[in-house]
Amino acid sequence: MKFSDQVILGSTLIKFDSLVYLAEGCGCLIGMAGAASGETNLQNGNKIQAKFPWLFEVRKADCPCCSARHYSYASSISCMAFHLEVGYATFEQALAYIRSIEPQDEVDPPDIIVPVWNRYHGVKA
Numbered sequence: 001m002k003f004s005d006q007v008i009l010g011s012t013l014i015k016f017d018s019l020v021y022l023a024e025g026c027g028c029l030i031g032m033a034g035a036a037s038g039e040t041n042l043q044n045g046n047k048i049q050a051k052f053p054w055l056f057e058v059r060k061a062d063c064p065c066c067s068a069r070h071y072s073y074a075s076s077i078s079c080m081a082f083h084l085e086v087g088y089a090t091f092e093q094a095l096a097y098i099r100s101i102e103p104q105d106e107v108d109p110p111d112i113i114v115p116v117w118n119r120y121h122g123v124k125a
Helices: 003-011 029-036 046-051 073-086 091-101 116-120
Strands: none
Touching: 003 029, 003 091, 029 046, 029 073, 073 091
């Protein structure tokens, strides 16, 4: 599932709060994706980093609302969440931004990769 799809799903599970990653039924845009992944609080944030490493890679990522300079997509999405909180952006605009930056070929990686040849020759994962 793409990151944007997880944000949409998470928005049905928790209340939006730009100041909280994910805690007590509230979360930011990234926290919404975390909730959709089964995370319940800040302590489990590694699931999002493992599933969507492109969010945290160092790169120029300016906020589309205020043009603030950020150096990761996670940071620019957090800035966008603040603009959403104060009414300078809509949820649809935030989703459009996320869709514009997420990899288009994103798929869920398998938990364990075992070559087919190994399965037939008794090699265990």
